[in-house]
Amino acid sequence: MIKPSEDNELLIQAVRDFARGELVEADRRWDFDESSMAELLPQIAQMGLLKLMIPESQDGMGCDCRTYSTLLHEVAYASPSMAVTLSVHTMVASTVSKMSEEPLRSTWLRQFGEADHLCAFAISEADAGSDPSSIRARAVKAPGGFRVSGEKMWISNGMSARWFLTLVRLDDGTPDGALCMVMIDGQSPGLERTKIHGKMGIRGSETAVIALSDVFVPREHLVGGVGEGGRVSAITLNEGRVGIASQASGIGEACLDAMVQYARERRQFGQPIGRFQAVGNMIADSAMELAAARALIFSAAAKIDREEADLASSSMAKLYATEAVNRIAYRAVQVHGGMGYVRECRVEQLYRDARVTTIYEGTSEIQRYVIAKRLRG
Ligand SMILES: Cc1cc2nc3c(=O)[nH]c(=O)nc-3n(C[C@H](O)[C@H](O)[C@H](O)COP(=O)(O)OP(=O)(O)OC[C@H]3O[C@@H](n4cnc5c(N)ncnc54)[C@H](O)[C@@H]3O)c2cc1C
Secondary structure: OOOOOHHHHHHHHHHHHHHHHHHHHHHHHHHHHOOOHHHHHHHHHHOOOOOOOOOHHHOOOOOOHHHHHHHHHHHHHHOHHHHHHHHHHHHHHHHHHHHOOOOHHHHHHHHOOOHHHOEEEEOOEOOEOOOHHHOOOEEEEEOOEEEEEEEEEEEEOOOOOOEEEEEEEEOOOOOOOEEEEEEEEOOOOOEEEEEOOOOOOOOOOOEEEEEEEEEEEEHHHEEOOOOOHHHHHHHHHHHHHHHHHHHHHHHHHHHHHHHHHHHHHOEEOOEEHHHOHHHHHHHHHHHHHHHHHHHHHHHHHHHHHOOOOOHHHHHHHHHHHHHHHHHHHHHHHHHHHHHHHOOOOHHHHHHHHHHHHHOOOOOHHHHHHHHHHHHHO
């Protein structure tokens, strides 16, 4: 496994200390009352966690993807909601870093480190999930840019984000229009946000419907070229999937630690339940699957660091880690018996938080499709 540098070890330790103290407490509260992680954003920004993969030349932390994935794992151990917030924000920042033009690129990247410049990624619509090519949000040319109308659904960070990297269909005279990625300022007139309530898990993460009504977008806010929306989405999601895989591995480690601790403390038949082989098997399988997930994540992250375009690696990491964490969370509840079924017990929350990881940023079925397509050539 690739080791982070010594500098990064200090950063990882600082994030771990923060996560396992203050963050985990806050996350429990967000889960109970469905309040937003946004209250901690100023502190998160102060720690540099909103600019992890932004280059140092742009005042960022300049982390490589392996270090970033380790940090996200640590955040997810304590707060799966904050982890997805950071994952979405960071993948948008990375795409801007790679694909937008100066001078806007520098302006944005410097802003993204601040709490009031959170980013969101808006592809999905009510009728376009796994198949983003069926989106309906439309952009029409206007003096100096475009006017965008439509409705985006399920948008993480949607209530607090200042910037929305948004997939639209540009009326360019062709029958279907050209898919384009544009950066929409959340303060633009015509943009409205509605929070989605009642999620099963990651209840501290904001999920919103974003309605766009004739929203003006300056021409320079086109990220990638006209017709390149699909390519920009794929590049963004490639890194995003490593982020979600890291979120899953962090949840998995929290489940494993809880299982081990409970198996040591809980006694039945006159001995700790951890001494029963069946319980030991659940712990062993979980530890093995977690290690395998981490190896796949590091491999995919290393490819991103080497700038090797390999969508299948990120998909494998995401597919394996997210399916594994659901099995691990299931076992964590099982090891806790009846205690694992009540809200006071953290594994009950982790079980619910883990569930979405096989759904967003491409379902497991879509990851298998990406992997098989790559192998088919
Ligand atoms: C909490 C949460 C946060 C989210 N955050 C964001 C966000 O920030 N930005 C954003 O753009 N979206 C976001 N999403 C949306 C998410 O990416 C979609 O829900 C996901 O891509 C699946 O789309 P869908 O829900 O429309 O399901 P559908 O596409 O309708 O799929 C339903 C089922 O059919 C299967 N299926 C579909 N097509 C195929 C196929 N070709 N082969 C095999 N099986 C298939 C799927 O795997 C799934 O099991 C979020 C969703 C949730 C729940």
